[in-house]
Amino acid sequence: MAQNFWKSSHAQQWMFDKTEIWKQRGEDMKVYSEEEYNRLNIFWPNFITAVATECAHSQANVGVKLRQQVIATAIVYFKRFYLRQSFRDMCPFLVASTALFLACKVEEHTSLSVSSFLKNTSLVLPKRWGVPFETNSTKNGVVYDSEFILVEILDCCLVVHHPFRPMIEFLDDFRQFSLCASGTNTPVKDTDAIEAQCQKVANDSLRCDVGLIFPPHIVALSSIIVAMELMGRGEELEGWLVEVDVDLEKVTDCVDQIYKMYNLWKSFDEKEEVKKLMAKLPKPNSPIVHQQQQPSTSNNYF
Template sequence: MAQNFWKSSHAQQWIFDKTEIWKQRGEDMKVYNEEEYNRLNIFWANFITAVATEYAHSHANGGYKLRQQMIATAIVYFKRFYLRQSFRDICPFLVASTALFLACKVEETSIPTSASSFLKHTSTVLQKRWAVPFEPNPAKHGGIYDPEFLLVEILDCCLVVHHPFRPMAEFLDDFRQFSLSASGTNTPVKDTDAIEAQCQKVANDSLRCDVGLIFPPHIVALSSIIVAMELMGRGEELEGWLVEVDVDIEKVIDCVDQIYKMYTLWKSFDEKEEVKKLMAKLPKPNSPITHQQQQPSTSNNYF
């Protein structure tokens, strides 16, 4: 599937430049400034991951496991949805739960549940991690007729997401082969398991910024490797290999820079305190939305 990326809906419909992304978020940017929205990007990814983890723990004895790729797909669905909709249109907690459920089906994760099963863990997660109260009642939060149908419609049925995980594995294998040939001693790269784990972590963390909406997966993959190796204090080991890699280096530099900026923001982000303030500014949802029409607002608030 990776070799078909450039013919995919992901490549043709869901890659944007930064200016276009912020323009599409125009309605919500009347409420949040750019830094606040970037903090929200970190929060939403952390929140979706936490809900998925809470769900998995609640079914620990049932043998159900939620793979990271499924969580990554759900985060991408959520981010894409709010490029075309405002937080005012529908409660993001409802969208997050629906995105998790849809991602489970697309990524073929076996689950005996529904979107509401994820939604009921929302209250637990918000209260436990962020001390934010929430009543998991879809009808109160701009409830919709068939939320899954609406999510699929807004995504234009573009449900296959190309993640950086596969090209990253290919890059790492190529790096190992290059290192062996360059050394002339058949000495393998040291601590390959630790390198792979760190690269995987950075790729997962990159979901907390917009690089997946701006760059193709192989650029995010290579950037994740560079950041991971630099964080391990081993960036110089990549220098000879990077010269041989056929990529748009300007895009890689831009992507690396955005990942570092996300880490800097995340490090200064006191989630437990700041999320409350960000949630207080969250636009109130309109009245129930169906896939046919949106009606005047009658609901009160999220909490």
């Protein structure tokens, strides 16, 4: 896994330091403060997850459920796209739907109705966030057109290395270490609950920039540390962490960023604040958008 990662486009083209990330977001930072953008970093993954859930429940996709890895890949595509483009360049709602559509292909997931991605985009905003949204575009071609642009902006770098696999390997190693250290062959308690909490934290980490800064094994180990601390069992990791061959300085930085995201999320009243953030969202000037827009007094983004 590690060898494959370090030779991948993910490692060679899509890892940055914090300063570089905010510099690349310069155009959007003329509109939003850093704290507002961090709130958007929480909102967009929530929005993509909501669209994925609606797609799975829609009549056109009865019985189909998107795997979490598909959703995670779509979120990474979205975040990468807006490192190289601004919200003004292309409608983020369209990019979000297209990222999900593309992620289904790349992760070899069951095919979903193309039109459902667009339709459910206009459903989840008023349903969950109370933001009015209308689209005049119901044609499947708009997704195919934007898919071409998305792939181009991503430099065809579509394979994403997530922290889920190294996290499982770390947890297995921790369980083996605990067995040997106890000398009684007593397994770690509640291993299923620990793994579920670690998976949740890893998923939540998509709501900050750690996936753009650190390699997957650092995010994985950080997710385990945060998860165990949230469960009140952080001290159980102390002996094992000393034995793990990783850069603990990077792990500490990653853990701090995850906690900062959680603290911001706690104070983020999405129902109210998303309306204000969306009111500041620049109107896109993408050629695709112009082809689809019709004169209207409502907020037509497609």
